[in-house]
Amino acid sequence: MSRSLVLYPNGKKNSNVNGHISLFLAIAATNDLSLGWEVNVHIRFFVFDQIRDKYLSIHDASGRVRRFHKLKTEWGFHQLLSHDTLNDLSNGYLIDDICVFGVEVFVIKCNSKGESLSMINEPQSNIFTWKIDNFTASKDEAYNSEHFTVEGRRWKLRLYPKGYGTGAGTCLSLFLRFGDSETLPSNKKLYAKYKLRVRDQIHGNHHEKTVDHWFYDPSIGYGVHEFLSLRDLQDASKGYLVRDGLFIECKIYAISIPF
Known part of the structure; x- marks a missing residue:
């Protein structure tokens, strides 16, 4: 990781420093670093006394660790030395x-625990189609699909025909969730990017929305509360509800696999 000293002879701009020089340590060539990079350091600056052949040492009295990352690439002192000195x-x-x-x-080794995962794009058997017959006849608050499996994980869809949360009473709500008995290891999360769709059975103008989320609680589903208005759902010209049958689809584009 490349580093450089950055000197501001008249103080760093926009720092309201007058009559002082500013000195900072900067991480250079950040575009070459890996995504999510960070480094934690203790910093001590020096100014050389050329008469006595010794250094003036300047550091943070609190001994704080400075964390460099994408949004903070410089650390230092706005008032290192006055111009008079x-x-x-x-x-x-x-x-x-x-x-x-x-x-x-002094680079500080980070003791925090990380999580490694691999991302699978376009996993096999990633499209699930669910037909609901007698849609309007049921009085159930929610419909649950049968389970389907993608990359060894069991999933299911949950549909609220009269809406849920912010969609209650006005919209159809649709969510993806883990299948029954599916669990994750403690403190682990699983990422998925997926498209939820209600088919237009007449014109092919399907209603769909793409969602991405980190799943961590098997009991919670993630999707769209206001997925499709009940007005559009019940409009026969839209083609969503034909002979009281509704087709729902889910396509998973990407999924993470912990290792």
């Missing part, structure tokens, strides 16, 4: 218009 020849910091700066970096 720097320009005072007796201090030895600026001699013959030459000033020498240095930095000591």
Whole structure:
């Protein structure tokens, strides 16, 4: 990981610093780093006293660990030295218009636990079609599909014919959830990207929405509360409900597999 010192002779811009120099340690070439990179360090800056052949050491008195990441690529001091101190020849910091700066970096090993996973795009047997007959005849609050399996995981769809949550009373609500008895290891999550669809059985103008989510609780489904308005669902010209039969589809585009 490449690092560099960044000196602001008249103070860092927009920091409201007057009469001081600012010095920062920066992570360079961040575009070459892996996604989600970070590094934790202790930093100690130095200014060389050219008269006495020794260094002035400047560091955070609290000893705080500084965390570099994509949104924070610089750490340092806005008021490292005043111009008066720097320009005072007796201090030895600026001699013959030459000033020498240095930095000591101690990288802190991170003890936090991570999680590794592989992402499978377009998994096999990733499309599930569910036909609901006698749709309007049932008085059930929710419909549950039969189970289907993708990459060794059991799934099912849950449909609320009169809506759920923010869709209650106005929309059909549709969710994907784990199948019965499906579990995840403790503190693990599973990512899935999927498309939920209600088929237009007449024109082929299907109503669909793409969802992506991290699944962590087998008892909770993820999807869309306001998936399809009940007005459109019951409009015969839309082709969603034909002879009281409804076709629901789910296509899983990507799924993570922990290892």
